[in-house]
Amino acid sequence: MRxxxxxxxxxxVCFALVVAARTVLSVYRPVLEPLGLTHPxxxxxxALWGSEPLSVKELSETLQLDPPTLSPLLxxxxxxxxxxxxxxxxxxxxxxxxxxxxxxxxRQEALRVPGxxxxxxxxxxxxxxxxxxxxxxxxxxxxxxxxxxxx
Numbered sequence: 781m782r783x784x785x786x787x788x789x790x791x792x793v794c795f796a797l798v799v800a801a802r803t804v805l806s807v808y809r810p811v812l813e814p815l816g817l818t819h820p821x822x823x824x825x826x827a828l829w830g831s832e833p834l835s836v837k838e839l840s841e842t843l844q845l846d847p848p849t850l851s852p853l854l855x856x857x858x859x860x861x862x863x864x865x866x867x868x869x870x871x872x873x874x875x876x877x878x879x880x881x882x883x884x885x886x887r888q889e890a891l892r893v894p895g896x897x898x899x900x901x902x903x904x905x906x907x908x909x910x911x912x913x914x915x916x917x918x919x920x921x922x923x924x925x926x927x928x929x930x931x
Contacts, residue, residue: 793918804901811896815889816860820845820853822893825879828863829887833876835868862886 789795808819817825827842828834834842840850854877857863862883868874898905 797915807897807900808893811893811900815886815893821857822890824850824853824857825862825883825886825890828877828879828883829890833878836865836875836877839877857883 785791805819808822812819812822815822823843824839827839836847836850836854839854840847843850845853854863854865858865861880864878864880865875866878868876898908901908
């Protein structure tokens, strides 16, 4: 029986997003484990593999993480020898984040991650891309709504 009650849990976008995030991340966990990365660390590495060096501020904006959340991730990745943080000579207040040689080499192993995740999910790549695009539109709309409220 389908209900039209707007307060039914199953009709809530927020519920579907939270459950999807949690369950999809559980699929990533065993795939990332051999790389020695958690999912948040993997996201940091993806950003740096895409463009480096990045300032901590740029990385924070790219990943949409606040600096107090990002800082411990960077410290752990630095302790693993995958990246370095250095003060910029032109602005001693800013930290530049760059990959080390082992951090760059890890990219080669990480190339297998997307395919393994798709295989474990058993969902067509095209469908996953459409989902990603739809979620990006939801994120943009939510961001715009926050901005219009002055946040």
